[in-house]
Amino acid sequence: MNYFSSDFKLGILGGGQLGKMLLYNTRKFDIYTCVLDNSNEAPSRLACNKFVKGDLMDFDTVYNFGKQVDVLTIEIENVNVQALEKLEKEGVKVYPSAKTLRGIQNKATQKLFYLDHNLPTAPFSRFAYLSEIEDAIDNGGLSLPFVWKAAQFGYDGNGVKIVRQLSDLNDLPKGECIAEQLIPFKNELAVIVARSSRGETKTYPVVEMEFHPEANQVEYVICPARISPEVAKKAQEVALKTSEAYNHIGLLAVELFQTEDDQILINEVAPRPHNSGHQTIEASYTSQFEQHIRAILGLPLGNTQNKVGGIMVNLVGAENHTGPVKYENIETIMAMEGVTPHIYGKKETRPFRKMGHVTIVNENLDTARQIAEEVKNSIKVISQ
Amino acid sequence: MNYFSSDFKLGILGGGQLGKMLLYNTRKFDIYTCVLDNSNEAPSRLACNKFVKGDLMDFDTVYNFGKQVDVLTIEIENVNVQALEKLEKEGVKVYPSAKTLRGIQNKATQKLFYLDHNLPTAPFSRFAYLSEIEDAIDNGGLSLPFVWKAAQFGYDGNGVKIVRQLSDLNDLPKGECIAEQLIPFKNELAVIVARSSRGETKTYPVVEMEFHPEANQVEYVICPARISPEVAKKAQEVALKTSEAYNHIGLLAVELFQTEDDQILINEVAPRPHNSGHQTIEASYTSQFEQHIRAILGLPLGNTQNKVGGIMVNLVGAENHTGPVKYENIETIMAMEGVTPHIYGKKETRPFRKMGHVTIVNENLDTARQIAEEVKNSIKVISQ
The missing domain is CATH 3.30.1490.20 (ATP-grasp fold, A domain)
Known part of the structure; x- marks a missing residue:
């Protein structure tokens, strides 16, 4: 099929931030896109060719939307899977497949799947x-x-x-x-696997979640993870095996634990672009969003290596602030080396609401880590 | 002014490909954008908040559009400058200024300006x-x-x-x-200078246009240029001096000749993102488009250095092909290392029409150059 023509239509279920970042790349390739979302205020509304407001959990809505497109993907898991099953039967290419999505939507089913496929999990x-x-x-x-x-x-x-x-x-x-x-672990890691409809696979470098020493909240996503090559290899192998077990097409983000004795255990998976891959926009040869599109359209996969070290900091609403949002000191962080803010455009902040993210890139990962800390200490997402 | 709020509006005159690439970055920063273009089919129509169809050369159209925004910029030079002058008097921030634009629109005036300011030119x-x-x-x-x-x-x-x-x-x-x-030259070079409304300036690395040995057409834009550090320094200095002479705010792309005896002469300038800077999307820490936005909003300028070597190949319509476009072997080039096609989405091709561009990045510029040649030899923009 010729994707680079006006005959082809890509459908995306969900119009949130992930969808928005996905759409930048469909524009680059001039791919015609249709988006379905529950809200008329969905961030993806700008940048798609056709926007449909409708309930993602409603069978008829999802089915009727899917009938209009050639390839259908998601940016959120909570969609009507029965509709996807019917669409698949009627020839629409649905990635992730209805079966995979059903297996992932329910965490109990997800865990049973790991057991059935000899995939390591707690x-x-x-x-x-x-x-x-x-x-x-x-x-x-x-x-x-x-x-x-x-x-x-x-x-x-x-x-x-x-x-x-x-x-x-x-x-x-x-x-x-x-x-x-409850298994004590040294590190929380993640690996994004890309697997194309032609069976080509590539894994991104392992990333590491660095937690705040007291608050037990992820502060930094660090790429590549500061772990031994052996552990990195093991993590990538587990992630790749998971993607293959699901026979998954598109991106699969695999969240992992590195235990005290260097076992790798699967925590959970997401069959789409993921928060742990946002730094790929600035740090990698191929962003996770471009890669997802390449994978589901059966195009050759891009290079998953880093150009430079990358760190991602989530921008969340400050405690004790609820109301119209204000980004304090955003100009301070934009003056720092290799810093790119991504503002999601939500009008209202509230404590811990995810309002955006900031990427810090540098040839030297330790330097990036230092700058990331300065970013974290400078910017505040508060109410006006 | 708080740009990251819904009160602020950025206007863009022209809705072509440059505008489209500019808009990716306004979305990243969640900046409200209005676009004016002559055509309802303008590529920027998707991804701006508000699109207005109207004649860019008409005084009233440009004036009325400009009155709705806080900062006004261009992605094409051919706009009504009288309207910009009136808007400036009434407090709209116009970058490039009406005066600069008037001085650049006319090539004779442009050349006289160089003479008046002791800027080297033929x-x-x-x-x-x-x-x-x-x-x-x-x-x-x-x-x-x-x-x-x-x-x-x-x-x-x-x-x-x-x-x-x-x-x-x-x-x-x-x-x-x-x-x-007619002055014989060794190289055609270009330097993009960013100058912010706060007076901060940064220059991008010098790029080199490599010509086809027979056709005398630019085949590759190579960043950084394969020239001596002394020549590079001289080229950047001339470009910076030119930007300052215009008291220009935003990006100024300065096209230069390197003569046989290593003089640097100004060919012409463009007060906006430019074809010679497309490789910055993939190769630089800060793309020219993000940098233009940073500059005109008075935000801190980003790092202009390369992460990796970058080469840009224009995708132009093949000879003897006119009609609905088809991109032959696009999957072949997407399988090559570090290759990103940008398809502009024009429905019809004709000989030499600019239909897109391809960026090739690699740590090693010579490798990138080899891959660029493979790209050039593989992809064909033909009619269906």
Whole structure:
């Protein structure tokens, strides 16, 4: 098929920030794009050829949207999978496939998939209701502490909690969940794998999440991770194996733990461009967004290596600030070497809301890390 | 002024490819943009917040458009300058200024400006009508060969001709023109200077145009130029001095000749992002488009150095092909290391029409140059 012609149409389910960054690259290749999103204010609305407002979880809406396009992809997992199944049967190319998406949407199913495919992950138990966890503890089938994860609709730290005592269960959603063994780890890593509809695969360098020593929040995504080549290789192999097990087409972001004894365990996966790959825009030969497009269109994959070291800092709303947003000291950080802010354009800030990200690139990763800290200490996302 | 808020509006005169690439960066910074263009099919229409169709040469159209924005810039020189003058008087920030634009729009005025400011350029004579050239030759005031240049509205090689014999004058436009001494040169170079509304200046590395040995057409833009550090320094100094002489704000692309005896002469300038800077998207720490926005908004300028070596190849329509465009072997070039095609989305090709460009980046510039040649030999822009 000739993608570089007006006959071809690419559909994207979801019109958020990831979709927006994806669209920069469709413009570069002059690919005709249609976007479906729940909100008329979706950031992707600018830069797509055709925007449709509609419910991403509604069968008819997704089906009717998908019928208009040749290739359909997502930038958010919570979409109607039944509609995708029907579209696939009727010849629309859907990447990720309905089957993969269904297997990933539910974290219990995701974990069972790893077990079935001999992919390393922390031991866990699955529960249909939260109340069953209490029963399991009572009868000795589960012991504290453990990590509770909602099976569905968790995002950005929502839907995950370390349970150290019974009372920690009090405020949790009552539905399907898993209890995962709490495994001490040295590093939280991630690897993005690109796999094209022609079967070509490439992995990006391993990235490392550096946590704030007290707040236990990811402060920096560092690429490449400061780990041994052996551990990096193992992490890339696990990620590649995961992508192949899913027979996945497009990007698969694989979040990993490096345990104290250098085992690599899969935490979770996302079948799309991912927060852990934002630094690829400035640091890599091929950004994750361009790569996703190359992969789902069956174009040759681009070079995944870094041109320079890259660090990503999330821009989140400051505590105690709710209201119309103001970016304090943004000019200060723009004066620093190799610093690019990405402002998502949300009008209102609130504590910890993700409002943008900043990339810092430098030939020397240690220098980039120092500048990243200056960035973090300078910019504030506050209310006006 | 807070640019990162919905109160601020940036206006762009012209909605072509340069505007489109400029808009990617306004989106990254979430800057509200308005675009005026003659055509409803303008590539910038997607990705701006507000699109206005209207004649860029019409006083009222440009004035009314400009009144709606805080900062006004251009992506094409041929706009109504009287309207810009009135807008400036009424407080709109116009970059480039009406005065600079007026001085640049007319090539005779441009050349006189260089003389007045001791900026090096090839000797020339100015003529109100083409017929005066013949008179000058007749009375010995001008001798063949020389370079004829139309004073106004030349573009892409149009409006420039080497006159070796009287009959070469036959088909030329009859209006205002200059006759420039034909000076043999070793290299055609270009330097982009960024100068911000706060007076900060930065120059990009010197680029080199490599010509086809027979066709006398620019084949490759190579960054950095393969010239001595002394010549590079001299070229950057001339470019910087030119930008300062114009008191210019924004990007100024300065096209230069390196003569046989290593003099640097100004050929012409463009007060905006420029074809000679397209490789900055992939090769530089800061793309020329982001830099133009930083400059006109008075934000700190970004690093102009290369991350890696960059080469740009123009994608022009093949000879003997007119009609709906097809990009032959685009997948072949996308499989090559560090190659990014930029397709402009024009529906129809014709011989030598500029249909896009391809960037090739590599740590090693010689390798990039080899790959660029493979690109050039592979891709064909033909009709379907």
